[in-house]
Amino acid sequence: MQMMLTDAEKAILGGAAGTVGDRMALEVVTEAARMLGADRLIEIHSSHIDGCLYHGDSGALYCEKLAENGARVKVPATTNVGALNLLNPDQCRLPPDQRKMAYRLMVAHERMGCVPSWTCAPYQAGARPSLGQQVAWGESNAVAFTNTVLGARTNRYGDFLDIACAISARAPYYGLHKPENRHAKLVLDVAGLSPHLLKQSAFYPVLGSIIGRLAGETVCAVTGLPQGATDDELKALCAGAASTGAVALTHIVGVTPEAPDLATALGGGQPEETVTVSHDMIIEARNRLSLAQAGPIDSVALGSPHFSTEECKDLLRLADGAGFKVPVYICLGRHTLSELEQDGSDQALRDLGVVFVVDTCVVVTPILPDEPGVMMTNSAKFAHYATGNTGHLPVFGTLADCVVSAQQGRVVWDQEVWA
Numbered sequence: 198m199q200m201m202l203t204d205a206e207k208a209i210l211g212g213a214a215g216t217v218g219d220r221m222a223l224e225v226v227t228e229a230a231r232m233l234g235a236d237r238l239i240e241i242h243s244s245h246i247d248g249c250l251y252h253g254d255s256g257a258l259y260c261e262k263l264a265e266n267g268a269r270v271k272v273p274a275t276t277n278v279g280a281l282n283l284l285n286p287d288q289c290r291l292p293p294d295q296r297k298m299a300y301r302l303m304v305a306h307e308r309m310g311c312v313p314s315w316t317c318a319p320y321q322a323g324a325r326p327s328l329g330q331q332v333a334w335g336e337s338n339a340v341a342f343t344n345t346v347l348g349a350r351t352n353r354y355g356d357f358l359d360i361a362c363a364i365s366a367r368a369p370y371y372g373l374h375k376p377e378n379r380h381a382k383l384v385l386d387v388a389g390l391s392p393h394l395l396k397q398s399a400f401y402p403v404l405g406s407i408i409g410r411l412a413g414e415t416v417c418a419v420t421g422l423p424q425g426a427t428d429d430e431l432k433a434l435c436a437g438a439a440s441t442g443a444v445a446l447t448h449i450v451g452v453t454p455e456a457p458d459l460a461t462a463l464g465g466g467q468p469e470e471t472v473t474v475s476h477d478m479i480i481e482a483r484n485r486l487s488l489a490q491a492g493p494i495d496s497v498a499l500g501s502p503h504f505s506t507e508e509c510k511d512l513l514r515l516a517d518g519a520g521f522k523v524p525v526y527i528c529l530g531r532h533t534l535s536e537l538e539q540d541g542s543d544q545a546l547r548d549l550g551v552v553f554v555v556d557t558c559v560v561v562t563p564i565l566p567d568e569p570g571v572m573m574t575n576s577a578k579f580a581h582y583a584t585g586n587t588g589h590l591p592v593f594g595t596l597a598d599c600v601v602s603a604q605q606g607r608v609v610w611d612q613e614v615w616a
Contacts, residue, residue, distance in 0.1 A: 200230065201237040206367070218268025222364035229358050230369030239331050239370045242349075244274040244363035245319050247335025248356035249306045250561055251280040251291075251299035256356060260305035263364065270310045271366035275319040277336045278503075279303040280562040282555050283315070284531065290563040299562075309364065315556035316530030318432060318502040320347065323532075328454045331374055333362035337439035338432065338502045338578065344446040346431050348454030350374050353445050373416075373446055379455065380464030381418035381448050383411065384471040388421025390479065395423050397614050399595040400479070401430040402577035405437020407482045411472060414443040418462040420450045429505055436502050437577035480615060486580035486593035490608070494592060495570030497521075497603045498559050500528030501579040506536045508596070513545055515600040521550035522606035525599075526565070528558035550603070560586040573602050 208214035209223050230238055248256055280299035282288045291299060307313050314322050317336050326332045326349035334340050334351045343349045352372040354362060362368045373379055385408065387395065394400055408417060426434075431452070438444035448456035456462035499512070504527050512527070527546070534555055537543040543553070559565050560582045565572065572589040574580055575598070580591040592608055601609045 199236070200227065202227070206238065209365075216267030218263045218266035219364060221263060221266060222268055222361040223367065225358060225361035226365050226367050226369065230371070233369050233371045235369035235371040237370050238367040239374060241272055241333045241362060241366055241368050242330045243272050243324065243326055243332045244270070244354075244359060245277060245324065245334040245336060245339050246274055246306060246311055246359045246363060247277045247354070248359050249276045249279050249303055249311070251295065251302050252356070254298050257298045257302035257305060259357060260302060260309070260360060263360065264305050264308040268309055268364045270360075270363040272363055273324070274311045274360075274363040275314040275316075275322070275324045276303070276306050276311050277315070277339070278317050278557045278561060279315055280557060282557055284555050288554065288564055289557065306360070309360070311363070314530060314532070316503050316532070317558070318505070318530065321428070321503065321505050321533070322530055331368065333359060333368040335359040338436035340445050341435035341439040341447065342432060344373060345435055345449060345453055346428070350379070351445075353443070377464070379416060379446060380466065381416050381462045382469045383415050383417035384459070384468040385411065385417055385419045385474055386421050386471060387419060387474045389473060390421070390476060391616070392423070393616060394476070394479065397595070398430050398433070399575060399614060401426070402433040402437040402575070403479055403483045403486070404474070405434040406441045406486060406577045406581070407474065407478060408434070408438040408447055409440065409442030409444050412438070412442050412444050412447075414445070416446050416448070417444075418448040418450055418456060418459060418468075420459055422449055422452070424451060426452060427507075429508055432502050433577065440578040440581045483593060483615065486577055487591060488584060489571045489590040489592050493571065493607045494523055494573045494602055495589070496523050496565060497525040497573045497599045498528070498565070498579055498583075499526065499575060499596075499599065500554070501558055501560065501574075501576040503558070504529045504533065506533050509533065509537055509546065510542060511596060512600060513542060513549075515597050516549050516604070519604050520548070521603040523550075523603055525549070525551045525603050526554050526559050527551050528554040531555050565589060573599050573608065575599050
């Protein structure tokens with residue numbers, strides 16, 4: 198397929214405009230577009246960079262090469278989590294050589310003009326593209342949230358390509374950038390579930406895990422959810438769907454800006470399949486998130502995606518001053534920690550036994566103890582990745598379950614939530 202390039206794009210690729218770094222970045226984007234079957238590039242308004250998380254030296258060397266050759270981002274570009282807590286570098290147990298390269302990778306992104314947000318939930322830190330805006334975001338939950346909740350348009354952009362898009366302010370025009378590819382093909386109906394269950398915050402990550410397993414990468418629509426879901430609940434749903442599947446867009450009818458009703462979500466067509474979600478399906482999905490069922494726990498891990506200020510204060514309220522017998526790791530962005538510091542909530546949480554993990558999270562870098570253990574969480578994403586990434590067995594529960602279990606040092610479940 199012949200690629201249609203603008204005169205400005207041709208000038209950069211030909212070396213007549215821009216820096217060497219600009220040309221390098223646009224070459225990456227153009228070649229990716231050809232591989233993906235796109236016939237042109239589109240201008241983007243922002244980017245969220247997932248490639249700042251250390252997976253090997255090549256990422257750091259690539260970004261340093263771009264920076265040394267004059268590459269600078271042309272659109273607002275936030276950074277996802279890195280491999281280090283820059284406020285407490287010793288918290289991560291990477292070997293010295295890997296720690297050095299992880300730091301160099303984070304610095305290289307700052308040199309190129311990225312906003313050092315270091316969070317997997319940039320939409321909580323002010324990065325909220327508007328309806329219909331074309332963007333190039335990485336990090337699966339952030340991609341799902343910006344498509345689903347905000348109505349901006351992005352595919353899942355991986356390492357190397359994400360920063361190249363930010364530098365060139367261009368992305369391949371394919372996939373979810375194109376309106377015809379955003380129509381739902383699968384419908385999930387939750388209207389038959391009890392109103393009590395639909396009001397539970399813990400319902401959302403579980404529903405997300407169902408969406409991921411049923412949809413894969415198919416765009417689906419969910420009907421029957423009550424109005425008034427919070428950003429944190431929608432965040433949990435998107436993260437569950439994006440981690441157990443490859444979901445980048447879910448039309449939540451009445452919530453997603455492009456889905457005021459089911460007919461609009463379907464683009465005027467008929468669904469290829471409709472699934473009625475039953476109570477038994479919810480319980481089965483909830484149970485699949487736990488590889489340990491009872492007994493002592495070694496830690497609680499919260500904040501995948503990163504915990505918000507509201508979630509931190511909910512935990513503080515639920516604890517009611519009673520301390521924890523096991524460490525409670527809260528992964529959060531430094532913007533959230535700063536908000537907690539304004540009224541002393543940060544110290545109140547530390548006094549209970551909370552360990553703050555800033556700029557990163559416990560499932561992408563070694564922070565949890567080396568010895569395999571049992572980790573309780575209210576995150577479907579943490580539960581999905583815990584064993585493979587950390588060796589710890591997950592136990593899924595509500596936030597209240599996590600608090601009580603941390604206070605008693607063993608699994609405690611309130612089954613009435615799921616009645």
